[in-house]
Amino acid sequence: MTSVATLPARDPAARRPVPRRYLMCRPEHFDVTYAINPWMDTADPVNRVLALAQWDGLRAAYEAHGHRVEVIEPIAGLPDMVFAANGGLVIGDRALSARFANPERAQEGPAFHAWMAARGFATVAAARETNEGEGDFAIAADRILAGTGFRSAPGAHEEVAEFFGLPVVSLDLVDPRFYHLDTALMVLDDTIAYYPGAFSGPSARLLAGLYPDALIADEEDANVLGLNGVCDGYHVFLSEKAVGLAEQLRARGYQPIGIDLSELLKSGGSVKCCTLELHGVRTAAGSGTD
């Protein structure tokens, strides 16, 4: 919707991790009791003990690399609440809590809203439009890339642009396996990685124009939700199954950290889905401050 300039590429040797703050929700009530995306099969049982151990592993990996993890109390009856990325968007002292597309997840919106209000952000609002938080909104320096087609509504893109005062680039998702933007696109340091097949022709062309040096993931890496990763400027936490993508990242000067979240994949989620970043303020120059 908004045209924005491309970012200058950074020297790969100069990449440095920047300490981040993440909000996570332990999968104490995780299960697959309904199916709202093609990954979910209610006949395929979930091993919750294993899910908890895997999630603990992700949290420990973040902390071992210098990041601060905050947690929201999980709620019984909300099996997808582990996917904290969907809880909303936080940039600086402004927080917008989610409005979910599916009734099965509707109660998560108020739960994240209450957490944001208690956390003391200066401005906390509940989204008016259907908005699945960082699942569909990727904060990329001084712009926001936004997905629509399966979950978040186009109107939510306008609402987010207005609420945060940042340009929003709207992208159409067309493949049901990649129902959230964060299943098909990952923000790196000075570029992005994405799977073009998840996007409409015009949206894929828009991304190619904005990020001429993006990493292009193949279907194999996309299919293990390898793009559902988290980058701190140097480390990239991503599914250990995304071996091709890890190789590409290494070649660009990033350090991939392989994570096993096989149980959460049964619900269509991986690393990024479990992680809501509490972003620092974005400045006009595009640098985040934490």
Ligand code: ARG
């Ligand atoms: N089962 C969840 C759903 O379909 C998975 C959400 C994954 N979250 C994400 N940010 N992609 O809503």
